[in-house]
Amino acid sequence: MTRDVTVYRLRSVTLAFQGLAGGLLLVFIALINLDMGAFKTGFIFLPVAIVYLWPVRASYTWSLICIFLLGIFYDFASNGPLGLWTLCYLALFIVLGGGARTTIRFPAAFLWFLLSMSFVCCLAMLLGRFALGQWPNGLEIAKSMLTTAVVFPLIFWIRRTSLIIFGGIEDPKVAI
Amino acid sequence: MSDKGFSRPQARRNTRRNVAIFLVLITSVMFLADRQQTSFLASGRYSADNVAMQFLGFLASPIRGVGSIGRQYFERSRAHQDNKRLKDEVARLRKYENQVLDLEMRVNRFEEILGMDNSADIPIERIVARAVSETNGPFVHTALINAGINKGVRSGHAVMSVDGLYGHVVRAGRTSSRILLLNDLSSRISVMSQRSQSRAILVGNNSTRPKLDYISADADWRIGDRVVTSGDGGVLPRGLPIGHVDIVDEKNPNVKLFTQGKPVDWVWVLPYKPTPPPQGEGELDPETLVENEAENEVAQP
Incomplete structure (x- = not known):
């Protein structure tokens, strides 16, 4: 019994670090600028996807720590105000109370993701206003949100496929 | 029941809440400190830049490739206009070419006569x-x-x-x-x-x-x-x-x-060396400075 509990706890901690690893990958992609001539933007809201799709069975306490590390790294690497993204991601995770259920269907997940992104956007704008002394560029934010929303289905599909392959989903037929 | 009188789930909830509050507080402190002092946790930024540079070298290539498709399309669509504009520009600038060369020669000559330092301000090394x-x-x-x-x-x-x-x-x-x-x-x-x-x-x-x-x-x-x-x-x-x-x-x-x-x-x-700020009066003796300058002039061929 004690051994089972220990294994369960270790697994939940490992899942939190898996979320961190996935988040770091998305942070690196978020740091790249997409330059298509007239349309120049980036995926700055991409790490919101990993916070929303955080592993469900991950330890909540360790998840908070991992999200803190993820946000700090993003703040460092993007050269933005230190703590801006960290506060946004921590707030989002606390509000959501954990990652999205594995059985959630895509339309619902997409809607929740848009809401999560809007929440982070509002918070980032307020914090940005406080840190920079003026409102951040709204057009850039809108473009980044649009680009991130376009990429979200791919991230959702990757998560679903990996859950089906590694057996992390309760019943794959329920939510395709 | 735990030692503090809470049941285990309650104690776990308390731990979660405390960790969440602690992390939000520490982040808020960092946010406020960074607003006051730009070099706050500078070593972390250096490390993050070095790590990001290693990964972005690989990741940027395919994304830049995708971006270049759109850019090439826009560039090709206006190639004809660009060509015409460039031809006009060349025709317009050609008549100034001799004028510029002549002016350059005259300026160099004047600088030589006046004994001015005519080296370029912009460093040659890149x-x-x-x-x-x-x-x-x-x-x-x-x-x-x-x-x-x-x-x-x-x-x-x-x-x-x-x-x-x-x-x-x-x-x-x-x-x-x-x-x-x-x-x-x-x-x-x-x-x-x-x-x-x-x-x-x-x-x-x-x-x-x-x-x-x-x-x-x-x-x-x-x-x-x-x-x-x-x-x-x-x-x-x-x-x-x-x-x-x-x-x-x-x-x-x-x-x-x-x-x-x-x-x-x-x-x-x-690699431009900024002009150093003047040193304090106590550190330099004007007479010694004049003597040194005179010695340097003599030493030069």
Whole structure:
């Protein structure tokens, strides 16, 4: 019994670090600028996807720590105000109370993701206003949100496929 | 029941809540501290830049490839117009070519007669680097290049692209450097109009077109004026091309940057040594200084 509990706890901690690893990958992609001539933007809201799709069975306490590390790294690497993204991601995770259920269907997940992104956007704008002394560029934010929303289905599909392959989903037929 | 009188789930909930509050508090403190002091946790930023540079080198290639598809389409669609415009420009500039060469010869001659230092202000040495990533977000406009202290890059050095001034180095790590672009909110560059020599400060505003600020009342700025670095303050060399004045409003004209809208891949860093501040009066004896200068003049052939 004690051994089972220990294994369960270790697994939940490992899942939190898996979320961190996935988040770091998305942070690196978020740091790249997409330059298509007239349309120049980036995926700055991409790490919101990993916070929303955080592993469900991950330890909540360790998840908070991992999200803190993820946000700090993003703040460092993007050269933005230190703590801006960290506060946004921590707030989002606390509000959501954990990652999205594995059985959630895509339309619902997409809607929740848009809401999560809007929440982070509002918070980032307020914090940005406080840190920079003026409102951040709204057009850039809108473009980044649009680009991130376009990429979200791919991230959702990757998560679903990996859950089906590694057996992390309760019943794959329920939510395709 | 635990020792404190809570049941295990309740104790776990308390731990979660305490950790959440602690992390939010520590982040808030960092946020406020960073607002006051830009170099807060600077070592963390250096490390993050170095790690990001390693990964972004791999990740940027396919994304840039996708981006270049769209860019190539736009470029090809206006190739005919560009060709015509360039032909007109060549025809217009050809008549000035002899004039410029003649003027250059005369200026060199005058400088020789007057015994002036006619060496260029812009350093000849260049450190070539690749712009690994460019962050054009709503909060910051920076870029990361794959050259650092190992190649001689130092904080404050100007960074050029083929089109003009790209930015300046704000943080030089071991193998990477962070460039602050001209349109970043915290960018301030002393500039002048190449036509009228009027001075101003180019202030970044997180938009595509930074504005000219701190303009004196009698300054003469017009649409189309070529904006270059003035070299005032001795931080950047004089004469680096920046852009041209685009829209003139009542107070602050905007500047369309030469690098704006152009893909920046390769850049070069100008290892310009800023003019050192004068030393304290107690440290230098004017008489000794004059004697030393006289000795140096004698020693020179």
